[in-house]
Amino acid sequence: MANAVATRFEPSQLPDPATLGGAEADLAVQVPADALSDEPSDPGYVEGEDGARLYAVEGMPMARLHRVGYVSVGLRRFARIRVAHFKPLGQALGTLVLMQGRAEYIEKYADVIARYVRLGFWVVAFDWRGQGLSTRILRDEPRKGHIHEFDAYVRDAQLVIEKAVLPDCPLPLMGLAHSMGGLIALHLMVRKPLWFDRMVLSAPLLRFNVGEASHETIATASKWASRFGFNQMYAPGSGDALAGTAAFEDNDVTSHQGRYARSAGLLAQYPELGLGGPTLGWLNQCARGMARIWNQAMLNRISTPCLFVQAGADTIVSPVAIERLAAAVPTATLVRLPLSKHEPMFETDAIRDMFFAASDAFYSVQEMREGRLNRSLENLTLSLL
Secondary structure (H helix, E strand, C coil), X not given: CCCEECCCCCHHHCCCHHHCCCCCCCCCCCEEHHHHCCCCCCCCEEECCCCCEEECCCCCCHHHEEEEEEEEECCCCCEEEEEEEECCCCCCCEEEEEECCCCCCHHHHHHHHHHHHHHCEEEEEECCCCCCCCCCCCCCCCCCECCCCCHHHHHHHHHHHHHHHCCCCCCCEEEEEECHHHHHHHHHHHHXXXXXXXXXXXXXXXXXXXXXXXXXXXXXXXXXXXXXXXXXXXXXXXXXXXCCCCCHHHCCCCCCHHHHHHHHHHHHHCHHHCCCCEEHHHHHHHHHHHHHHCCHHHHCCCCCCEEEEEECCXXXXXXXXXXXXXXXXXXXXXXXXXXXXXXXXXXXXXXXXXXXXXXXXXXXXXXXXXXXXXXXXXXXXXXXX
């Protein structure tokens, strides 16, 4: 790679030296100098051999970037999914697979990725088809959040893990899935019950909870609109405006103004990462995906221990539905965050800290470090006030 340099770590990025286990030789990932300078010059990104890019945004652990590239998906492999791998210092505890929500992208999770890399996880993050820097569904209208069928998301996740995770990432696999990613992860665990050791589901999309319209109204209206050929139209009230760029006072995802401003700033700098509103077809397909996951026979096939995180102040997905589904999954644990809006990982420090404390305990991070991971979990319910 041209113009590569060995990187220097800040003290806050380094783990306890006692945990390195003599692996100091495995410190170097070479990345372009421009992407790592204190004042990155334009374009400020790392580019993989196949042209996939990862922007060097604030907080992204570029020094630990192992590779970024595309995974070809779809029946004719016409779609490409952007995937980034981050490698920790020393021996990895395992691999964390990050599955984002609708209209999200790898760069938004920069500090979340950095946190788990510091904990000792190999982290794999990717953009769903139709968003971020993955192939857009409607090429002539790239800002529309659309999907032709919900199962395409599940197949994409399966292919990413088969092609980009299982061949060379260390086990065990831990999942961290938010919102739409949580719904996809549930379907994936039905298909592949032995892949993940643990799965954390952050405010999973189980029922719509948007505005005055009920879930049933949204599901029925979008179904009939799609049948009459309006599936590629924006849902009422949405349009080309990038999700996550409204005024802070009007946002439904976080109470933390600084974190909201950071995400909005990323989209102002890199608008190609963003996505507009959902189409009626997207609403219809996700509603169908939600309806199928409520089948108890399917839920009984989930053998992976799951941590459901309920955001009590959520006005995008239904907190009640999360509690009900968690009670129906034999391997589920429920954590309640009553004051959290839709995105606990981007909430105030108090809420965010509780989210990560619960997740770390569920992943058994300390036990993994000490080599005494106990894989049996009892079903329990926690309430974090």
